Amino acid sequence: MPELPEVETIKRELEQAILGKKIVGVVINNAKVIREPKKEKFIAELKNTEIKKIIRRGKLLIFELSSGKSLTVHLKMTGQLIYPGNGKTSRVSFKFSNGKLLDFNDTRLFGELRILDNWQNLKFVKELGPEPFDLSEEKFSEMLKNRKTKIKILLMDQKIISGIGNLYANEALFRARIHPEQPASSLSAQEKEKLFEEIKKVLSEAIHYKGSSVDQYVQLSGEPGDYVKYHQVYDRENEPCYKCKGKVKRITLGGRGTYFCPSCQKL
DNA sequence: AATGGGACCTGCGCGC
């Protein structure tokens, strides 16, 4: 799915598109993505409410409503939000008073929509680690201490730091020249500092280019994001490393494709 | 506590 930069891109575009607008109807084409409450109540809760505020927390989007409740949207792997939509392939479409649709598309149906009295009480949210941009280098280094876990697994753990997924974990580690299997606690102070820098840099750059369209992710308009052309290692198995011309290698870590350059990123 | 596997789903690209 969309990781932090993709969700942030969508959030910023949503603010321009639907902030202050009123939902007048909801069409549910596949109720599987509605986690709570039940379909009918979900629709009733949204009808005639305005979007007061849009928040991103980690990879989660939160729409605060005029009713005081919130709609949360997790895009998981293949979720898309499209505005204006056409309702043709959507799992759920939200209709606004201007007649336009916000489509929630989701091929694999992993996505999760909820209406909550207080989104901060959601277990997933309570357990989320800090946002990368709200974190100090000291705290980041602290978190790696005494952790024997492979550094890449740790970077993708939302309870440690929120918003980094498989793609940006790979990219940040390459840029910091750190092997993805290196135990977190064994990173030197300089390596930790460099890694933290590169995490923030790669996320910022990706936001600047409006995300990475590797599969299903698109911006709110349906346009792809441009960051793929700046990827150094992700999905580049056997292709030459841009730094040393060696071959990019793919291994599996935590069940996910892991790409790195064995000569630039040594254990 | 940490790791490894599978589950949830659909669809794409690849090799045969």
Add this chain to the structure above:
DNA sequence: TGCGCGCAGGTCCCAT
């Protein structure tokens, strides 16, 4: 052309 397999940006749950 068709089939089977492996793979996919996330997260949860279970076994060891």
